[in-house]
Amino acid sequence: MIKNYQKLAIVGEVGSGKTQLIRTISDISPFETDVQSSVDIGKEFTTVGIDYGRLMLDSDMALGLYGLPGQKRYAFLWDMVNQGLWGLLILVKHGTGFNAEMFESILGHFRSPQSYTPILVGISHCEQATPQSLDAMISAIEHSLCSHAIVAPIIPIDPRDIESSLILLELFDSLNSASQEATPDESV
Amino acid sequence: MKRVGYTSKLNIDLSDTSYSSEILKIVNNSRKKNKSLGITGVILFSGVTIFQFLEGNAEEIAKLIHKISRDPRHRDFSIVLNCKGDECLFPDWSMRLVSAGTAFQKEVINKIHQHCDITFDLTSTLTIKSPSHSDYSKNPTAERASPKKQIPPKNYQHTIKSSAFQLKAWPRSTQVELTRDITRLCSALSTGPKTLDNLRANAYFSNEATLLKNITLLDNLKLLTYASQAIMNVHTKPIANHQNKDEGMKSRFSQALKRFVGSVKMNA
Numbered sequence: 001m002i003k004n005y006q007k008l009a010i011v012g013e014v015g016s017g018k019t020q021l022i023r024t025i026s027d028i029s030p031f032e033t034d035v036q037s038s039v040d041i042g043k044e045f046t047t048v049g050i051d052y053g054r055l056m057l058d059s060d061m062a063l064g065l066y067g068l069p070g071q072k073r074y075a076f077l078w079d080m081v082n083q084g085l086w087g088l089l090i091l092v093k094h095g096t097g098f099n100a101e102m103f104e105s106i107l108g109h110f111r112s113p114q115s116y117t118p119i120l121v122g123i124s125h126c127e128q129a130t131p132q133s134l135d136a137m138i139s140a141i142e143h144s145l146c147s148h149a150i151v152a153p154i155i156p157i158d159p160r161d162i163e164s165s166l167i168l169l170e171l172f173d174s175l176n177s178a179s180q181e182a183t184p185d186e187s188v
Numbered sequence: 189m190k191r192v193g194y195t196s197k198l199n200i201d202l203s204d205t206s207y208s209s210e211i212l213k214i215v216n217n218s219r220k221k222n223k224s225l226g227i228t229g230v231i232l233f234s235g236v237t238i239f240q241f242l243e244g245n246a247e248e249i250a251k252l253i254h255k256i257s258r259d260p261r262h263r264d265f266s267i268v269l270n271c272k273g274d275e276c277l278f279p280d281w282s283m284r285l286v287s288a289g290t291a292f293q294k295e296v297i298n299k300i301h302q303h304c305d306i307t308f309d310l311t312s313t314l315t316i317k318s319p320s321h322s323d324y325s326k327n328p329t330a331e332r333a334s335p336k337k338q339i340p341p342k343n344y345q346h347t348i349k350s351s352a353f354q355l356k357a358w359p360r361s362t363q364v365e366l367t368r369d370i371t372r373l374c375s376a377l378s379t380g381p382k383t384l385d386n387l388r389a390n391a392y393f394s395n396e397a398t399l400l401k402n403i404t405l406l407d408n409l410k411l412l413t414y415a416s417q418a419i420m421n422v423h424t425k426p427i428a429n430h431q432n433k434d435e436g437m438k439s440r441f442s443q444a445l446k447r448f449v450g451s452v453k454m455n456a
């Protein structure tokens with residue numbers, strides 16, 4: 001029985017590495033996945049177009065991984081997982097031009113003043129990128145974040161790489177710890 | 189068609205005779221560059237206060253805004269407008285200089301008001317007092333941002349010790365390695381303004397010297413805003429996620445995750 005379950009939403013454009021990342025993270029799980037329920041839960045989501053995987057952290061603790069397409073017309077899928085998220089990872093693919101409109105519609109949908117969800121932006125397909133082109137892409141992303149008053153880390157990631165995936169989990173852990181410490185009535 | 193507007197304050201001494209030539213230099217250079225990028229817009233000056241409105245291709249605008257926001261010739265940069273439109277509002281002006289207090293300025297502002305769904309209060313731009321050089325000394329952060337004056341470390345420490353600050357943007361991986369310390373510091377500073385005491389209270393930072401070093405690093409990269417200028421962020425300050433009633437559950441989850449990451453790294 002899983003008693004402690006957190007959810008990570010991974011949203012991104014076609015080919016940005018959602019499926020790959022979910023596979024990489026699920027595969028390093030040290031605990032036996034409860035095959036029966038995983039398949040059941042998985043089926044429920046895959047039939048509607050959500051990638052599903054999970055990382056077992058203990059016999060009763062797991063991180064659910066939900067891969068969601070980035071186009072706004074799939075917002076109904078976003079709503080299926082957008083409740084008490086542990087984190088939102090937005091994957092953008094380097095080299096195809098930054099789609100600011102898609103990116104900002106994701107930001108607008110997932111982050112409101114009422115719901116604080118830790119956000120992280122991962123740039124995939126960038127192992128061949130020059131520092132200049134990476135910088136230009138980060139600038140565009142920073143601008144979109146800034147215009148939504150969101151401060152979030154933007155990191156290059158390789159969804160095929162275990163270490164890269166671990167860094168991502170550590171960052172989300174750090175963002176979550178910080179948000180728990182932030183008290184709403186903190187006066188300046 | 190993307191439309192973006194921001195306000196900022198010029199780091200130009202108003203008593204300086206080169207004041208207007210500096211402004212003209214900025215505007216003339218902008219005109220040339222904007223023309224080649226297909227960007228148009230207006231820039232309003234009132235003393236040291238600026239409101240600039242830019243419109244054009246989204247990607248080009250994003251790149252330019254990023255460049256402008258890091259220009260050391262001004263400070264207190266804050267985006268106040270960001271929307272889309274079907275047509276150019278100022279198709280003929282690659283960057284038109286508009287002076288404060290004129291009927292023309294009213295016209296320009298009204299036009300922007302009509303076409304952009306803006307929720308910010310433009311009256312501050314409309315009713316700015318006449319320029320006064322004491323502007324500088326009144327603003328405690330002006331010195332910090334001014335490229336002309338190098339602040340000795342002692343003064344600087346005084347600033348971080350006496351005010352709350354927060355993160356404007358995360359450092360880029362191309363600038364700084366995201367060590368565990370930097371990651372924790374940035375995480376803490378991205379949830380709202382913090383004082384040095386707030387940070388110390390979080391037991392994370394065992395080493396005061398490292399903490400100060402990292403704050404200095406972030407400040408040198410111009411990634412910190414001080415609470416007095418964090419007006420934009422006051423309204424949008426994230427509210428901690430209290431939906432999850434069981435905080436203990438989250439902290440057990442965090443511990444399990446750390447153990448897990450540690451064990452995978454060890455086996456690698």
Ligand SMILES: Nc1nc2c(ncn2[C@@H]2O[C@H](COP(=O)(O)OP(=O)(O)OP(=O)(O)O)[C@@H](O)[C@H]2O)c(=O)[nH]1
Pocket residue numbers: 012013014015016017018019020021069124125126127157158159160
């Ligand atoms: N070289 C390289 N390949 C990557 C990277 N990330 C993902 N890929 C590969 O790109 C391909 C597409 O990745 P997927 O994970 O299927 O992408 P997706 O986001 O699930 O795409 P859709 O399901 O079509 O929306 C796969 O072959 C991945 O292995 C990366 O950072 N570098």
Ligand SMILES: Cc1cc2nc3c(=O)[nH]c(=O)nc-3n(C[C@H](O)[C@H](O)[C@H](O)COP(=O)(O)O)c2cc1C
Pocket residue numbers: 214217218219221222238240252255256257259261262283
């Ligand atoms: C208040 C202000 C407004 C500016 N507006 C523009 C502008 O509209 N277009 C532009 O190209 N540069 C503008 N700049 C200058 C940019 O910050 C930057 O210096 C310039 O684009 C140099 O580009 P380069 O590094 O490609 O030479 C502005 C600078 C300031 C201080």
Ligand SMILES: [Mg+2]
Pocket residue numbers: 018019020051
């Ligand atoms: Mg896929």
